[in-house]
Amino acid sequence: MFWDREQEMDALERAYARPEGQLVVIYGRRRVGKTALIREFGRGKPVIFFLADRQIETVQRMGLRREMAAVYPAAGRLEPTWDNLLGFIAEQSAREGSKLVLVLDEFQYLAQSNPAVPSILQRLWDMQLHDRNLMLILCGSLVGMMFDTCLSYSSPLFGRRTGALKLKPLRFHQVRQIFAAWPFDEVVRLYAVTGGVPHYIRMLGVTPDAEPGDIIRRLEQTVFQPSDLLYDEPRFILSGELAEPITYFSILQAIAAGEHRLGKIARALAVQTNRITRYLNVLTELDLVERRVPVTVALPTRTRRGLWTITDHFFRFWFRYVFPYQGDLEMGRTDEVLRQVRQTFESQFVAAAFEDVCADLVMSRSFSLPFHPLKVGGWWDKNAEIDLVALNDETGEILFGECKWTEQPVGMDVLQHLYAASRRVKWHNDSRREWFAIFSRAGFQDELVARAQRPGDVGYRDVLLVQES
Structure with a gap:
């Protein structure tokens, strides 16, 4: 299923229609739908799609050669150096009637395997690729690393990109349009749990043309089952993205427990305040938390009235209703946990999310x-x-x-x-x-x-x- 993303699709199509070579960076947190967007955009176009991983660079280059050979068999005979691989791409793009699309997904892993990759790519872009019938898409989910390797002034690729998209979760009014047949209250409940992240909506097993049903029962069948993929989703995300997942987990746990001021978060972890700041900055880059200040404050960075909050709705739900009860869930006491959830789900959890819903209704002029x-x-x-x-x-x-x-x-x-x-x-x-x-x-x-x-x-x-x- 592919939902909405009209603005992003329009931006990619406009870039594709330009006669010169295009280098587009797409980035954003995991699960937000970056790969789905690229695959939808690539329908009917000549596309080479390579998904990088945490292997050594030589293995990555062989993987790219394999994907190229699936489209152009002659690529399978190449010595897998960057010059050979991208040189071959440059030659093939000149022969294609339509612009060739080369996607390097999870590009941050390529940069991790060899920090020189951005410099190599910059050299080859300048020498061979920039004036070809080619659209190069660099996609990644480690927001900070993608910024450093592709977008920052110090990056070798700075000035080469022709476009950049930061993909965010769907806003409430977009989810409402997708689930137009649902009662408004049910869309609010769905948004309260998923925050508009397409992956989480799909994992709950809901579709726009189906009856909404009781969302607590859907959660019982998915998030509250130890065998379900969403059961440990925050742990998986943190361990996959971050070098010190335990510290980040503890910070999120403190915020979820009601510690919203920097000093109180630090005291909850028994560490100095200045040590916490850099972790919060990383969580902010991942769109998991944000520092909110009163909207009338003219200089947000200078006020001491800032409060840290978990902005990812699913993380907010998980830390409130799943993590504290995982012992009971592991022992099969799901009904007891659900009784606890029902006591506060509407009056506190959905009520808090309703404030985000109303803010979006205002900003979207709904x-x-x-x-x-x-x-x-x-x-x-x-x-x-x-x-x-x-x-x-x-x-x-x-x-x-x-x-x-x-x-x-x-x-x-x-x-x-x-x-x-x-x-x-x-x-x-x-x-x-x-x-x-x-x-x-x-x-x-x-x-x-x-x-x-x-x-x-x-x-x-x-x-x-x-x-x-």
């Missing part, structure tokens, strides 16, 4: 907004918190939002609380135009609906009620 927001995020100080704040620094317009994943309709008390919290937000206080939005799973009480239908003291309708169901 409903009518009174202005165009340039930034969306949360806001907090020592005494108050606002789930969602959207703002435009250029126009001085701001929207304050509360996101309620409850079974009961929302009343005026939520709006009054939002009013009070908004007065604490220091941002263009003398000139800003304000709006207030309530996002609710279960709808709204009549009094709140009546208030939204009339102008406020400011002379315009300043209350938005958003229900997607």
Whole structure:
């Protein structure tokens, strides 16, 4: 199954249509669908696809020769040096009626096997490949290494690439479009667990044309089974990507347990704060965590109000509901674990993910907004918190939002609380135009609906009620 990715496919097709040689870098975390994107793009085109691994370089070159020979049998007689292999590619590209596509997937492993590979590739690109009927795609999942080997100023390939795509998980509005036949609530639950990562959606066994069913039961049949591939997925990802997986695992465990400030994370691991920072930076490159600051902060790197959070929804789910109970799951006490999950899954876990859903609905303009927001995020100080704040620094317009994943309709008390919290937000206080939005799973009480239908003291309708169901 291949879902969405229209923008990325369009970008690749535009590059392919250009007459000159193309060197495109595609990178992003594992499981996000990079290889699926490339294979879909390659349909109907002459393609040589090579998947690198952790073997020594000589074995890798023989593997590339084997893939080339599957398309061009004469390549099987080549001495597998880089000059011979890529020289042969240059010759074949000149004979092809359509642009030849050469894919080096998991390129970071080639660079690990021989750090000179980027320099060798740069030399051959400059001498033989750049003006050929060729599209060279370098793809990889170690984000930091891909940046260092392909994109950074110090890389030999800097200035040679003609395009770069960082592939990210599908956003909520994209998942909703794919699962358009599903009730909104069920799409939110699916997104809460998978975070829009196509691999995780597939592994749960769900498809857009099937009934959604009970997601807890789907999790019981997959993630909560010790024999399932998702059961130890975070351990597999960390051990496959990182040199010190135990330290990274401990940091994620501390954040999942509620330690969101740098100092508290360090204390949980009993190490110095300055030692933790570099690990958090790597986890950030892998799109597993991020440092969030109040959206109104002008200089995020300088504020001390930053909070670290696990941004990967599946990792968030796993560290909350799988890792703490693996002893019970190994002993077959799955029903007992599921009882624990059901107690907080809706009210806490999905409710927290619903804030991310609402932020995406705002940024994607999935409903009518009174202005165009340039930034969306949360806001907090020592005494108050606002789930969602959207703002435009250029126009001085701001929207304050509360996101309620409850079974009961929302009343005026939520709006009054939002009013009070908004007065604490220091941002263009003398000139800003304000709006207030309530996002609710279960709808709204009549009094709140009546208030939204009339102008406020400011002379315009300043209350938005958003229900997607």
